[in-house]
Amino acid sequence: MKVSHLDHLVLTVKDIEATCSFYQQVLGMEVVLDNGRKSLAFGSQKIKLHQQAKELEPKAHLPTPGAGDLCFITDSPLSEVIQHLRTCGVVILEGPIERLGATGTIVSLYFRDPDLNLLEVSNYR
8 A cells, every 4th residue: 555645634622613713814724614523624635623522433542632743835935924923923933944844845934723733834945
């Protein structure tokens, strides 16, 4: 078997509405309903949301808000991303800093979502 790409991932969160608001406002993701559950759509992927202590089965062994560490690629220049994050009141923890991405060198900014998941927004060089 050879995996071709990621379809979706699941984040366990404390407050689905706060998470949706943050990802919609800060990262421009679309909030969509999947069988009555909220997900965050971007590109051809989704982040499905599980409410802490109300996760659907099967689930991660230890579903915990704040355990995520996600990297998103943007075509927007990081100078624009920095301005947008500041406008949204998001604190940048680190960056711009050069890192190694899945297919080459990226320049990244790091910040946290409402559950304290570490988010990285990057441009490929």
